[in-house]
Amino acid sequence: MTEEKEPTVWEGFKAFLMRGNVVDLAVAVVIGAAFTNIVNAVVKGIISPVVGAIGTQNLDHYSSCLSSSCKGGDGIQLMWGSVLGAALQFLITAAVVYFLMVLPMAKYLARVEARKKAKEGTPEVIPIPEQTEVDVLKEIRDALVAQRGSGHDGR
Template sequence: MKEEKQGFWKDFKAFIARGNVADMAVGIVVGTAFTAIVNSLVQEVIMPFVGWLIGGVNFSDLRVVLAPASGEIPEVAIRYGSFLNQIINFLIISFTVFVMIRLLGKFRRKKEEAPKAPPAPPADVVLLTEIRDLLKAREGK
């Protein structure tokens, strides 16, 4: 049992040491920060502007009241305005990720298309070249 635990921890350390885990952690942190920026953009810039364009509607207030508030019982409502905000957030994030992946693809293609060093000649050609050079050296003596 102890050997199994040691093997488990050894495998776990190897997994953590790989670059993929660090890359994933950076991606999560950057993604979280980016989500906050997009949320702010949608809620504080885009939606007020869209609301203003269509007649001063505040999207966060859009809802269908199923049961009005009564005494201490709060209202029961479907808040579809918030749902619209989330759809717009999703579209912006999806579009941004699409653009980033597309740019990375272009950079990879350019890197792959870059001229490469010519391939090394086959061994028989190298050998014949050496023999030729030796024969020329003998004739020169």
């Protein structure tokens, strides 16, 4: 009887790192971090100025006071402008990601899938083996021999 040896912690860790999921996740994080710069640039350079033309770009100064006086650092302030600004930033970022990445990728994948299904739906053409001149001449010879054999009385 052979006893199965328990893998060591190091062997388990090594197996974990070598699985494809970990590598895929690492690549996704790196690509996501690089893509964040693009999304932030689009939001900061295009979307925010358009929104700022309609209203204001900085909502951080909007707040409400819960106490009788909120002058200086005294009182209890609800910074609802910061929350609203963060929520708008999230919605704008999500819209940019959706319209610039998710939607085009979904359309591309749908086209690829449609092509794949169309290709599967068409019957496969079975290639006819090409005949060489020698093969054709042999067929003619065999046909002539067969014709001569059936038309003659055996001379």
